[in-house]
Amino acid sequence: MAATKLGTLEKQYLEESSERKRLYNEVIELKGNIRVFCRCRPLNQAEIANGFASVAEFEPTQENELQILSSDSSKKHFKFDHVFKPEDGQEAVFAQTKPIVTSVLDGYNVCIFAYGQTGTGKTFTMEGTPENRGVNYRTLEELFRCSESKSHLMKFELSVSMLEVYNEKIRDLLVDNSNQPPKKLEVKQSAEGTQEVPGLVEAQVYNTDGVWDLLKKGYAVRSVGSTAANEQSSRSHCLLRVTVKGENLINGQRTRSHLWLVDLAGSERVGKVEVEGERLKESQFINKSLSALGDVIAALASKTSHIPYRNSKLTHMLQNSLGGDCKTLMFVQISPSSADLGETLCSLNFASRVRGIESGPARKQADVSEHLKSKQMAEKLKHEEKETKKLQDNVQSLQLRLTAREHICRGLQDKVVRFN
Ligand SMILES: Nc1ncnc2c1ncn2[C@@H]1O[C@H](COP(=O)(O)OP(=O)(O)OP(=O)(O)O)[C@@H](O)[C@H]1O
Numbered sequence: 001m002a003a004t005k006l007g008t009l010e011k012q013y014l015e016e017s018s019e020r021k022r023l024y025n026e027v028i029e030l031k032g033n034i035r036v037f038c039r040c041r042p043l044n045q046a047e048i049a050n051g052f053a054s055v056a057e058f059e060p061t062q063e064n065e066l067q068i069l070s071s072d073s074s075k076k077h078f079k080f081d082h083v084f085k086p087e088d089g090q091e092a093v094f095a096q097t098k099p100i101v102t103s104v105l106d107g108y109n110v111c112i113f114a115y116g117q118t119g120t121g122k123t124f125t126m127e128g129t130p131e132n133r134g135v136n137y138r139t140l141e142e143l144f145r146c147s148e149s150k151s152h153l154m155k156f157e158l159s160v161s162m163l164e165v166y167n168e169k170i171r172d173l174l175v176d177n178s179n180q181p182p183k184k185l186e187v188k189q190s191a192e193g194t195q196e197v198p199g200l201v202e203a204q205v206y207n208t209d210g211v212w213d214l215l216k217k218g219y220a221v222r223s224v225g226s227t228a229a230n231e232q233s234s235r236s237h238c239l240l241r242v243t244v245k246g247e248n249l250i251n252g253q254r255t256r257s258h259l260w261l262v263d264l265a266g267s268e269r270v271g272k273v274e275v276e277g278e279r280l281k282e283s284q285f286i287n288k289s290l291s292a293l294g295d296v297i298a299a300l301a302s303k304t305s306h307i308p309y310r311n312s313k314l315t316h317m318l319q320n321s322l323g324g325d326c327k328t329l330m331f332v333q334i335s336p337s338s339a340d341l342g343e344t345l346c347s348l349n350f351a352s353r354v355r356g357i358e359s360g361p362a363r364k365q366a367d368v369s370e371h372l373k374s375k376q377m378a379e380k381l382k383h384e385e386k387e388t389k390k391l392q393d394n395v396q397s398l399q400l401r402l403t404a405r406e407h408i409c410r411g412l413q414d415k416v417v418r419f420n
C-alpha cells in the first residue's frame, strides 16, 4: 500500500519536474534574464480635447514592434519582447508576465518594475484599480493558484512586505504608525551576504482576500502628490516584496526566494512638469535614483564586473534580485500623445539599450563594430607602413646628398690647403 503510494508520488514528482523544466526553459528562451515589455496607454480626455494626436503606430501582426512618428515625419522603429497597445487590458498584460512571476516558486529571485514618464500608467500596470487590478494582485492570485495545485508535492509559505523609497528614505507601508514616529529603515548585509532591511514588516498571507486588504492598506499610505502632468502622481518608488518559502515534500529540499514588484516614481524632466519647492526636491531624488537604476541595468546588460548597486537605496535593496541568474522584467510605459514625443523617445531609447545589449542581435552588432574597428586598424597600419617607407626613402636620399656635400666640402678643404 505504502509502496504504491510512494510509486504514485514519485511519478507525480517526475511529471512535475519535467513540467517545471519546460516552463523554466520557456522563460530562459525568452532572451536571457532581462526582458522588456512596452505598454502604451490610450490618449486621455485632456489630450483629445487639446487636439493632440497619437504618434504611436502598431503593426497588427507584430506583437513586439512599434513605430513612433517623429516631428520630422520620419518613423522610428522599436522592438521589444512584447508591445501592449492602448486597447490591451490588464489580463493581456498579465498573461505575458505570468511565466516570469511563477518562476519564484521554483526558487528564483525575480524583479519586475515599471519605468516611464509621469502619467504613463506605471501605477495602473502594477497596482491597477479595484475594478481593473494590476500585476501585483494578479501575481499573488496566480502564486496561490500554483501553490495549491502543487500542494501534493510542495509546501509554500507566502509573505508580503511593502515599502516606499521617498527622497532616499525607506518607509514601511505596512507598519501601524498610528502614534509612533516612523522607524528608520536601512539596507544591511546579512551574515549570508544578502541585502536585508531589518525591522521591515513581513506579513504572512494565506489567500487572495487577505492580500487585497493588505495591498489596499499599503497603497493608501504611499506618498502621492499632484504635478501638472498627473493628478495622482507617485512621488516615491513603491516596492512590493513577496517572499516565498518552499519545502519539497519528497526530498525535503527548502528554498527561499524573493519577488519584487516595483512601481517607480515618474521619470520627468524638471522644467517640463512645472515643479518647484518640495516637488522639485522630490524630482531631483527621483531622477538621481532612476539614473542609478539605469546604470545598474546597463552594467548588468553589458556584463561588466562592477555593478554600481550602492549608488541608491533602490538598487542597493534590489541587489540580490537584479543580475546573476535572477529574472528581470521592465515595463517601459509610454504616452501616445504628440505632446510627449521627446519623453517617449527618451524612454524607448533607454529601454532599447537595456534590451539590446543583452539579446542576440545587439551582440552581433557589437561583433560587427569589432570587425569594423580591426578593418580600420589594418588600413591605418597599411597607410602608416607606406608613410614609413616614404620617410625611409627620404632619409636615404638625404644621406646621399649629405655624402655628396661632404665630398664637395672635402674637395674644397683640399683646395684651401693647397692655396696656403
Ligand atoms: N492602459 C491604460 N488604460 C486606461 N487608463 C490608463 C492606462 N494607463 C494609465 N491610465 C490612466 O492614466 C492615468 C495616469 O496613470 P498612472 O497614475 O498609472 O501613471 P504613472 O505612470 O504611475 O504616473 P506617476 O509617475 O506620476 O506616478 C491614470 O488615471 C490611469 O488610470
Ligand SMILES: [Mg+2]
Pocket (backbone or CB within 6 Å): 122, 123, 124, 232, 233, 234, 263, 264, 265, 266
Ligand atoms: Mg504612479
